[in-house]
Amino acid sequence: MDSKLETISFPHLPASLPIHVALFRNVQNSAFLRQQLLAGNADFEYAMIDASLVFSRAHAMAAVFRAMNDYLNSRLKSHNVHSEIVLSFNPTNNIAESFRKLGISDSTKDLLIIKVSVSPDITHDSVATHLASSVEGVPMSFDDSTLSEIHDINKIKKLYKLGALPSPAVKADPSQPMLGAAKDRLESSLIGAIALRGS
Template sequence: MSTLEVIALPHLPQYPLCVGLWKNVKNASFLRQQLLAGNADFEYAFLDASVVLSRMQFLAASFRGINDFASNRMKSHNVHSEIVFSFSPNNNIAESFRRFGISDSTQHVLAIKVCSTPDITAESVSQHLQQNIEGEQVEVSDAALAEVADQARLRKIYKLNVQAKKGAANGAASTTSEIKELETSILGVMALKGS
């Protein structure tokens, strides 16, 4: 059963997103190789879900990437790589792919596909991802993303002094308010990039 979600951004409804989340992915190296080889069938924003804290974070990056695509201001080679780049706190494209894109050791994958042409449909994207990602597909929810997010790594990437509370630092789950505080800080850093 597919839990691929179709999301229309309010200001860019002509570019709906197909979004899926997979846990315990066994073939991240295959997916990465397809991206590196420039295989057009694998033109997605494949993200390491451990550096995606919430839906708001990936929606903000998607909006910026699609807006740059629609305005012809992209700094990377396609709208999907522009989305990955939009997660970055700085303007180094290669670094953004190392930090946010999938690696051979990625365990949890967030896949985003922009339906930029009529031939890209939710059904075709879902079928392609189901056939090519070996992992457990789960609902794309804030709870599922927070569960796989590496909050210490996110604090380091975004250079945030937002410290985890005592329990969270010892491996216990962060509270909803702590996650929201971290999310707000991350979104602020993402918004300031390039301004």
């Protein structure tokens, strides 16, 4: 299976805590993956997010950075850094709502999976191998072009209560990332909502 897993280090966070990010489309076994999470299976300790609610790479990285910052400063509101990432995507502090609206459901088809190297045995290769054997889906590149094919602008605006903002225009060429002031304004609003969420 072709692994498109990306390993990212944030400049302002310890280099010993890289983040591994994978994006899958047409996932066939979401119910199984969700069950492993609910059962507390340590092998499946990931942040699993419905990718239709991820507007852009910057949007996702803002949520991850917020969760990592809270993790490093012992301010977690949920039980680990991975559940905190899911919570960080939510503009409110309601943990149950975060998982219901943003987390994986039995019918999720497009899935963003994030794993933090909270121990030295969590490496790019170990995560890539585990996901390749566990996720029945098509690995995709984690970039704005792919996310623009997946995200549901109306769902995102409803979640973040941004109904008054104009929607970015539908692109003539789906392979080109969205351009324009509407995209920038929506992205800025989403990142602002994550940064300003009640602490």
